[in-house]
Amino acid sequence: MTTDLTGLAEETASRLRNDITGGALPPGQRLSETRLAAELGVSRNTLREVFRLLTREGLLRHEPNRGVFVAVPSMASIVDIYRVRRLIEVPALAHAWPRHEAVAQMRLAVEKARAAREIQDWRMVGSANMEFHAAIVALTDSARLQGFFAQIIAELRLAFGLLDSPERLHEPYIDRNARILDLLVEGRQDQAAAMLAGYLDESERVVLAAFARLG
Amino acid sequence: MTTDLTGLAEETASRLRNDITGGALPPGQRLSETRLAAELGVSRNTLREVFRLLTREGLLRHEPNRGVFVAVPSMASIVDIYRVRRLIEVPALAHAWPRHEAVAQMRLAVEKARAAREIQDWRMVGSANMEFHAAIVALTDSARLQGFFAQIIAELRLAFGLLDSPERLHEPYIDRNARILDLLVEGRQDQAAAMLAGYLDESERVVLAAFARLG
DNA sequence: TCTACCGTGATTGTTGAACAAAAGAACCGG
DNA sequence: CCGGTTCTTTTGTTCAACAATCACGGTAGA
Incomplete structure (x- = not known):
C-alpha cells in the first residue's frame, strides 16, 4: 500500500x-x-x-x-461517481475468485473499521470502508482499474468531507461489509454482488440527501 | 472532442x-x-x-x-487493457438507450472508417475504430469513465504502433462495428453487447498473437 | 585477462529570480 | 450611480544555477 x-x-x-x-x-x-x-x-x-x-x-x-x-463536489459528480462504482465494483465481486489474495485486504479493512468504531473514530471508519471497496476492485487484478478507482475514491472523500454526521454516513456499512465478505468466501459471489449493489444504491441516496440539505 | x-x-x-x-x-x-x-x-x-x-x-x-x-507495452498490459475494455464497454452497450446522442458519434465513426478503407489509410481506420469504442463509452454519460477510457485507448494505440500489418488489425472490425450499431438502434442491446464481447475476445487474441511474434 | 574500484562527465531534481500577460481592484471623471 | 482607466497582484513561462545521482571508462590489483 x-x-x-x-x-x-x-x-x-x-x-x-x-x-x-x-x-x-x-x-x-x-x-x-x-x-x-x-x-x-x-x-x-x-x-x-x-x-x-x-x-x-x-x-x-x-x-x-x-x-x-x-474542487467543489456537485450532485452531478456524486451521481457520476456512484455510477462508476456500480459498474466496476459489482462485476468485480460477482466474478471474484473466493481465495484471491485481495480477500485478506477486505478482511483487514473490516477489522480496521470495527476497531475504529470501538473508539468512535468515524473518520477512520470512513477510511477503512474505502479500503474495503478498494480491495473489492483489487479482486479484478487490473492495475489500471485500481488506479482509476483510487482517484474516484479520493474525489468521493472530498464530497464526504462536506457533510456532517459522519456516523450515519459510515457506521451502517461496517457490518454489511462483513456480510459481503462472508458471502464471498462461501462462494456465493452473486449474492454478495447483489448485496453490494443495494449497498451502493442506498449509500448514494444518503449522500445525495445530505448534500441537498446543504443547498 | x-x-x-x-x-x-x-x-x-x-x-x-x-x-x-x-x-x-x-x-x-x-x-x-x-x-x-x-x-x-x-x-x-x-x-x-x-x-x-x-x-x-x-x-x-x-x-x-x-x-x-x-512506455514499452507488454503482454500483461494488453491483457489488462482488454479486461478493462470488456468490463466497461459491454455493459455500456447492454444498458444503452438506443436514441442516445452518442449514437450519432458511433455512426460518424463507422462512416469515417469506411471512407478511410476506401483510400487504404489503415492508420485512419484504426483511429476511427477507436472513436467508435469511445462513443460506446459515451453512452454511459459518465465523464469520468470517458476520461479513463481515453487513456486506455491511447495506451492501446501505442501497442498497435508496434505491430505491423495494420490492415489485418483493423479492417475486419469495420463492418462488425456497423452491425453492432444497427443492433443498437433496433433496440437489441443484448445482442449488440454479445457481439461486442466476441469482438473484443477475438481482437485481443489477434493482438496478443501478433505481439508474441515480435518476441 | 578479468574484476573491483574510483573518478569524471552527463543528466536529472530542485531552486530562485526574472519578466510578459492576464485578471482583479482601486481610482477617477461624468 | 456608472463606465472607463490605471495600478497591483497573480499566473504563465523562461532562464540560470547547483546538488544529487547515474553511466561510463580507466586504472590498479589479483
Missing part, C-alpha cells in the same frame, strides 16, 4: 492530498502559488507540478490565468 | 502524444529533457510538466534520476 514517495513533488502531493480530503482546505478555497509554496517549503515550480497531479486526480480545479481551487 | 489547448504545456503534450502514438518516437526511446525541450521550443520546466501529464496517461515511463522513456 506504500506509494512511491520518490521525489519531492509526489511527497508534497501526498501531503496536500491529505490536507484536502482531510478537510483542512475547504472546497472552493483558492490556493495561491507563492503563499502555498512558502508554506509547504517547496519552490513554485515544484508546487505547480503538484497542482498538475492533483488536478488530474480531480481534487483541484484549474482556471486559466486565475489559479487553482479545491 | 476539442481538448482545452489552454496553456503551452497541454499544447506541447498534445504534440508529443501524437509523436508517440504515431510511431515517431519508438517505445523504449529515452527522452532527454534538454534536447527535447530545445527541439520542441519550450523550456525544460514546461517539458517536465508535459512529462508528468503523459506519464500519468501511461504513455511515458519515468525512472527516478534516470529519465523518462516511451
Whole structure:
C-alpha cells in the first residue's frame, strides 16, 4: 500500500492530498502559488507540478490565468461517481475468485473499521470502508482499474468531507461489509454482488440527501 | 472532442502524444529533457510538466534520476487493457438507450472508417475504430469513465504502433462495428453487447498473437 | 585477462529570480 | 450611480544555477 514517495513533488502531493480530503482546505478555497509554496517549503515550480497531479486526480480545479481551487463536489459528480462504482465494483465481486489474495485486504479493512468504531473514530471508519471497496476492485487484478478507482475514491472523500454526521454516513456499512465478505468466501459471489449493489444504491441516496440539505 | 489547448504545456503534450502514438518516437526511446525541450521550443520546466501529464496517461515511463522513456507495452498490459475494455464497454452497450446522442458519434465513426478503407489509410481506420469504442463509452454519460477510457485507448494505440500489418488489425472490425450499431438502434442491446464481447475476445487474441511474434 | 574500484562527465531534481500577460481592484471623471 | 482607466497582484513561462545521482571508462590489483 506504500506509494512511491520518490521525489519531492509526489511527497508534497501526498501531503496536500491529505490536507484536502482531510478537510483542512475547504472546497472552493483558492490556493495561491507563492503563499502555498512558502508554506509547504517547496519552490513554485515544484508546487505547480503538484497542482498538475492533483488536478488530474480531480481534487483541484484549474482556471486559466486565475489559479487553482479545491474542487467543489456537485450532485452531478456524486451521481457520476456512484455510477462508476456500480459498474466496476459489482462485476468485480460477482466474478471474484473466493481465495484471491485481495480477500485478506477486505478482511483487514473490516477489522480496521470495527476497531475504529470501538473508539468512535468515524473518520477512520470512513477510511477503512474505502479500503474495503478498494480491495473489492483489487479482486479484478487490473492495475489500471485500481488506479482509476483510487482517484474516484479520493474525489468521493472530498464530497464526504462536506457533510456532517459522519456516523450515519459510515457506521451502517461496517457490518454489511462483513456480510459481503462472508458471502464471498462461501462462494456465493452473486449474492454478495447483489448485496453490494443495494449497498451502493442506498449509500448514494444518503449522500445525495445530505448534500441537498446543504443547498 | 476539442481538448482545452489552454496553456503551452497541454499544447506541447498534445504534440508529443501524437509523436508517440504515431510511431515517431519508438517505445523504449529515452527522452532527454534538454534536447527535447530545445527541439520542441519550450523550456525544460514546461517539458517536465508535459512529462508528468503523459506519464500519468501511461504513455511515458519515468525512472527516478534516470529519465523518462516511451512506455514499452507488454503482454500483461494488453491483457489488462482488454479486461478493462470488456468490463466497461459491454455493459455500456447492454444498458444503452438506443436514441442516445452518442449514437450519432458511433455512426460518424463507422462512416469515417469506411471512407478511410476506401483510400487504404489503415492508420485512419484504426483511429476511427477507436472513436467508435469511445462513443460506446459515451453512452454511459459518465465523464469520468470517458476520461479513463481515453487513456486506455491511447495506451492501446501505442501497442498497435508496434505491430505491423495494420490492415489485418483493423479492417475486419469495420463492418462488425456497423452491425453492432444497427443492433443498437433496433433496440437489441443484448445482442449488440454479445457481439461486442466476441469482438473484443477475438481482437485481443489477434493482438496478443501478433505481439508474441515480435518476441 | 578479468574484476573491483574510483573518478569524471552527463543528466536529472530542485531552486530562485526574472519578466510578459492576464485578471482583479482601486481610482477617477461624468 | 456608472463606465472607463490605471495600478497591483497573480499566473504563465523562461532562464540560470547547483546538488544529487547515474553511466561510463580507466586504472590498479589479483
